[in-house]
Every structure is written in structure tokens, then in C-alpha cells.
Amino acid sequence: MEKLSNGLTLFFSLLVEAIPFLLIGVAFSSLLLFFVNERSLIKILPKHPLMGAIAGSLMGIFFPVCECGNVPVARRLIVQGAPSSVAVGFLLAAPTINPVVFWATWVAFRGQPEIVFLRVLFTLIIAVTIAWVFSRQRDMRPLLQAAVTRQMPKPQTASVNPLLRSGTFLLQTDGATLQIDDPATQEIIASGPSKPFAVKLQLALDNMVQELRELGAVLIMGSAIAAFVQVAVPREWIIALGQNFVTSILAMMLLAAVVSICSTVDSFFALSFSSTFTSGALLAFLVFGPMIDLKNIGLLLTLFKPRVIFYIFALAAQMCFILTLFTNFYVS
Amino acid sequence: MSARRPRRPVRKKQRSQAATWYRQPELLDALVLGTWSLALFRYWFTGQLFLLLHPNYMWLPNGSAFVLLAMAGFKLMQFRRRANRISASNHSTLLPPRFSSLVLLAIAVLSLMYTPQAFASDKAIQRGISDSLTLTRSQPQRFVRQTASEERTVIDWIRTLNVYPEPDAYTGQAVKLSGFVIHPEDWPEEYLLISRFVLTCCAADAYPVGLPVQLAVSRQAYAPDTWLEIEGKMTTTTINDQRQLTIEPTKLETIPEPRNPYEY
Numbered sequence: 001m002e003k004l005s006n007g008l009t010l011f012f013s014l015l016v017e018a019i020p021f022l023l024i025g026v027a028f029s030s031l032l033l034f035f036v037n038e039r040s041l042i043k044i045l046p047k048h049p050l051m052g053a054i055a056g057s058l059m060g061i062f063f064p065v066c067e068c069g070n071v072p073v074a075r076r077l078i079v080q081g082a083p084s085s086v087a088v089g090f091l092l093a094a095p096t097i098n099p100v101v102f103w104a105t106w107v108a109f110r111g112q113p114e115i116v117f118l119r120v121l122f123t124l125i126i127a128v129t130i131a132w133v134f135s136r137q138r139d140m141r142p143l144l145q146a147a148v149t150r151q152m153p154k155p156q157t158a159s160v161n162p163l164l165r166s167g168t169f170l171l172q173t174d175g176a177t178l179q180i181d182d183p184a185t186q187e188i189i190a191s192g193p194s195k196p197f198a199v200k201l202q203l204a205l206d207n208m209v210q211e212l213r214e215l216g217a218v219l220i221m222g223s224a225i226a227a228f229v230q231v232a233v234p235r236e237w238i239i240a241l242g243q244n245f246v247t248s249i250l251a252m253m254l255l256a257a258v259v260s261i262c263s264t265v266d267s268f269f270a271l272s273f274s275s276t277f278t279s280g281a282l283l284a285f286l287v288f289g290p291m292i293d294l295k296n297i298g299l300l301l302t303l304f305k306p307r308v309i310f311y312i313f314a315l316a317a318q319m320c321f322i323l324t325l326f327t328n329f330y331v332s
Numbered sequence: 333m334s335a336r337r338p339r340r341p342v343r344k345k346q347r348s349q350a351a352t353w354y355r356q357p358e359l360l361d362a363l364v365l366g367t368w369s370l371a372l373f374r375y376w377f378t379g380q381l382f383l384l385l386h387p388n389y390m391w392l393p394n395g396s397a398f399v400l401l402a403m404a405g406f407k408l409m410q411f412r413r414r415a416n417r418i419s420a421s422n423h424s425t426l427l428p429p430r431f432s433s434l435v436l437l438a439i440a441v442l443s444l445m446y447t448p449q450a451f452a453s454d455k456a457i458q459r460g461i462s463d464s465l466t467l468t469r470s471q472p473q474r475f476v477r478q479t480a481s482e483e484r485t486v487i488d489w490i491r492t493l494n495v496y497p498e499p500d501a502y503t504g505q506a507v508k509l510s511g512f513v514i515h516p517e518d519w520p521e522e523y524l525l526i527s528r529f530v531l532t533c534c535a536a537d538a539y540p541v542g543l544p545v546q547l548a549v550s551r552q553a554y555a556p557d558t559w560l561e562i563e564g565k566m567t568t569t570t571i572n573d574q575r576q577l578t579i580e581p582t583k584l585e586t587i588p589e590p591r592n593p594y595e596y
Binding site: 002003005006008009010012013014015016017019020021023107108110111205206208209210212213214216217220221226227230268269271272274275 | 361364365368372375381383384385389392393395396399400403406407410429431432433435436439442443446448449450451452454455532533534535536537539
């Protein structure tokens with residue numbers, strides 16, 4: 001009975017602390033969805049692979065979305081023709097490198113500031129490296145799901161005279177043409193600037209409720225698992241696992257992938273393990289979780305082919321392991 | 333991609349009986365948001381939030397209570413004017429939306445019914461009280477302890493000890509502090525631990541700290557989890573071959589559990 005009561009208190013304390021950050025996260029992602037135009041953003045992005053990777057990784061600063069919000073944004077970026085390095089960098093880094101997550105991590109790990117900064121640093125290193133690797137692939141098409149490829153602008157558009165193609169077109173201010181029956185255009189038309197502010201606001205609110213509903217349920221499950229592990233698993237096990245430099249990292253990476261908790265609130269989750277696990281393990285959780293987890297794989301499958309997700313997963317997991325192991329040995 | 337099935341056209345007459353409340357997405361959303369808002373308001377006004385959260389961050393759930401209420405209002409309004417509903421763009425979901433809503437609703441109702449309990453000695457033992465004398469995760473943020481030693485709380489003492497761990501340095505200093513009782517299993521009968529949970533952020537990271545108290549009688553006189561106010565002097569004793577700063581009480585008084593049982 002005592003244990004149940006402790007578990008419930010822990011559970012609600014995690015929820016009460018995490019829900020405000022979840023609200024902020026979904027509010028940002030919903031507003032951006034309807035008020036920021038990715039097309040104009042892409043125009044100013046660097047084309048150089050490394051610069052693109054860095055720019056993409058840092059874009060989260062302007063798109064504070066968690067790992068649930070970044071896949072739709074990354075997909076829109078790809079469909080709009082952003083370079084692959086930018087899109088992959090954004091996909092991996094945005095859930096961590098953004099002001100909301102940074103603040104939440106700071107709130108949680110005020111006592112261990114090195115975790116806050118190393119989280120950002122490691123995420124940047126991993127995201128930029130993987131994005132750079134992916135930039136070797138000039139044309140993203142073979143890596144993407146067919147549904148996404150169909151929405152992308154066709155590469156031969158420039159060589160074929162637009163007049164020779166069938167369909168309905170709009171002439172744009174920069175001389176480009178826009179095919180109306182293209183799904184991407186439909187998307188732009190559906191959420192474009194033509195709508196009055198009130199309607200956009202309503203759409204944003206609707207989207208906010210929708211995201212809150214889904215992510216809230218995932219958050220509840222994550223918190224329940226955290227509370228359960230805290231209360232029910234014998235302390236000796238956790239300590240034995242958590243104090244070993246290697247197994248603690250592996251355990252936390254596995255936990256991160258399974259729990260699928262939103263990056264905006266995962267620091268509070270990790271906090272509940274902070275007294276028993278090594279700093280490297282906590283970092284592994286905080287760095288790896290936002291990049292790949294079970295929930296995220298479902299979302300990623302709407303964008304990439306499975307083998308691409310496997311590559312990203314393998315690269316991210318290895319780099320995360322090496323970096324956090326280094327932390328365990330040399331930093332803390 | 334889109335998980336939304338095309339909604340059947342609902343005729344006004346049928347709506348009241350055919351569609352139960354949980355089949356009305358707007359109404360269900362409004363209910364979920366409203367209940368969560370209510371739950372957060374309840375934590376705020378009953379002061380139970382003190383058991384869950386560091387006071388520095390209490391404005392976060394308090395603010396969220398208002399935001400959630402506003403969102404519930406928005407959804408309710410949308411329900412009233414169904415004609416105006418605009419469905420947002422497609423959204424890939426892991427869980428079916430109605431399932432998510434029901435989970436959220438159930439947990440909100442549970443939080444309305446359940447009163448959080450402050451952690452007690454069993455949790456402290458599970459979290460490892462014994463090593464906490466040398467372990468405080470939070471670095472000391474202020475060195476203001478030039479004040480009288482009897483004004484130090486348990487955590488102040490622990491922080492002071494962390495900076496200068498020699499117990500003899502504190503011998504004879506006056507102590508006055510309050511906390512709850514823990515009976516460490518491997519300690520002799522006449523010693524108990526007076527302790528407090530320290531919070532950095534929320535109850536999830538609460539960790540216990542404590543100071544040993546040397547009693548003249550058996551510790552059975554003070555049951556675990558009893559709240560005590562102790563006045564006395566500091567001395568050094570050896571418990572289980574370990575020299576420790578210990579309180580030698582002159583006055584022990586049972587007090588009710590404080591409204592805010594944690595220290596920060």
C-alpha cells in the first residue's frame with residue numbers, strides 16, 4: 001500500500017511538472033505549422049553539405065518541436081526541396097536543440113549543469129555527423145517512402161518546358177510555376193497565407209488539442225513506467241545496473257527507445273534516475289531518446305524507407321554510446 | 333495516412349440519442365481538458381502541489397490550469413457551433429485518438445480522487461539514506477551560514493558537512509531542527525536518524541538526507557515517520573565503525589507533519 005501510494009505520488013509529480021512543458025511544446029509546434037512559411041526558409045539555407053548539416057541541426061532554435069513534432073516539419077522541408085543534410089540534421093537535432101527543451105533540461109538538472117550542456121553538444125555532434133553522411137546522397141528519392149516522393153518537386157521540371165506538362169498551374173512572383181493538383185501545392189493551399197488570421201488561429205488551436213491528446217497519453221504511459229520502475233524494481237538491481245559504466249548507458253538507451261517520452265519532458269523522467277545512474281547513462285537517455293524511439297519509428301516510417309531508419313538508428317546509437325562512455329570515464 | 337474516417341453526417345434529431353458523449357470528439361476533448369484543468373487547480377488550492385513540486389516551478393502547472401481551461405472552453409464552443417468546425421491537417425498518430433482521450437480522462441479523474449502522500453521512511457531507505465551523509469546532489473548555492481548554528485535545517489547541516497566534513501569541528505554547537513524519524517536497520521537501538529527529503533525539481537528526484545540522533549532510551553519510543561522537533565548539542569559518535577556528527581538531544585517534541593514536508 002505504501003509502495004502504491006509512493007508510486008502514485010511520483011507519477012503525479014512527474015505529470016504535473018511535465019504537462020506545462022508539453023503544453024508549451026504543442027503550442028509552439030501548432031503556431032509554427034500555420035504561421036511560418038517553410039518555403040521562404042529553405043531559400044536562405046546554405047547548400048554546402050557541412051554547412052547545411054549545421055544549419056539544419058540548429059534550426060530547432062526557431063522550430064521548438066519535440067520528436068513528435070519534428071517528423072511532420074522535416075517532411076514538409078523535404079517536400080519543399082530542402083537539401084538532405086538540412087532535413088536529416090533537423091530531424092535528429094531539433095527535438096533537443098531548442099529553447100523549450102533546453103529550459104526544461106535546465107529546470108530538471110539545475111544541480112548538474114554539465115548534463116544540460118553536454119546534452120546539447122553531443123546531440124549537435126551526432127546530428128551534424130549523420131546529416132553530413134546523408135548529404136552524400138544528392139537525391140533523397142530512393143530513401144523516401146513513395147507517398148513522400150510523389151509530393152516532391154520533380155527534378156526534371158527545369159528542363160521540361162512547363163507548357164508541355166498537363167495540369168493546372170499558377171504563375172508565381174519569382175517566375176516559377178506551381179502545379180495546383182500536386183499534393184504539395186494542395187498542402188500549401190490548405191495552410192497557406194490566404195486564410196484569415198482567425199481561421200488560422202482556430203486551426204492552430206485544433207492542432208494543439210490534437211497533439212496534446214496524443215502526446216499526453218504517451219506521457220502518461222512513460223511516467224507510469226518511470227514511477228513503476230522507481231517503486232517496484234528492487235534498489236539493488238537498479239544500483240548494480242546503474243553504477244556500471246557500460247551497462248548503465250546501454251540500459252538507459254534501451255529505456256529511452258522503449259519509453260518514447262517526449263523530449264520536452266524527458267529530462268524530468270531522467271531526473272528520477274539521477275541518484276542511481278551514472279551521468280553518462282542519463283546523457284545517453286537524453287541524447288538518444290529524442291533521436292530514435294518506438295513512437296518515433298512509427299512516425300519516421302511515414303517519411304523514410306525502413307533501411308534508412310536502420311542506418312540512422314545504428315549510427316546514432318553507436319555515436320551516442322561512445323560519447324557518453326567517454327563522459328563516464330573522463331568528465332564525471 | 334489520415335487516420336480520420338469520414339464522419340457520418342449527423343442529423344440534428346438523432347444526435348442526442350445516437351451519439352453518446354464519448355463519440356463526440358469536441359465534447360470529449362473539452363471534458364479531458366476541463367478535468368485536467370480542474371485537477372491542477374485542485375492541487376494549487378489545496379496546497380498539495382507542495383508535495384509534488386519545488387515551489388520555484390509552481391507557476392508552471394498553475395498557469396497550465398488556466399491554459400487548459402481556455403482550451404476546454406474553445407473546444408466546448410466548437411462543439412456548440414459544429415457547423416464551423418474545420419478539421420486540422422492530417423496527423424499521424426501512434427494511438428487511436430479516442431483511446432488517448434480516455435487514458436487522459438481516466439488519469440485526470442484519478443488525480444482528482446487521490447491525495448498525494450509525502451514520502452516517508454520506507455522510501456528513504458529504498459533510496460539509500462545511509463550514504464546520504466556524504467551525498468547531496470545539489471551543490472551549495474550560498475554560504476550564508478555564518479548565522480547561529482541552531483538556525484540550520486537538516487539540509488543546511490549536510491551542506492556544511494560537505495564543505496568541511498570533520499565532525500569534531502562542530503562539537504558543542506547548538507542544534508534545533510525538525511524532520512521525520514527513520515530507524516536504520518543496522519544501527520544500535522539507541523540511535524535514530526532525523527531526516528528530510530530534499531527536492532531539486534519535483535518529487536521524482538526527492539532524495540533523503542539525515543543526521544543521527546543519540547537517544548538515552550530505545551528508539552522504539554519514537555516510531556518511524558513520526559515528525560520530531562529536536563533541540564540539543566552536536567557531538568561525535570562512532571556508529572558501525574564510522575565517526576559521525578550526531579545530535580545529543582536535550583528536548584524532543586512530537587510535531588504534526590508540516591504542510592510542506594520537503595526542504596530545498
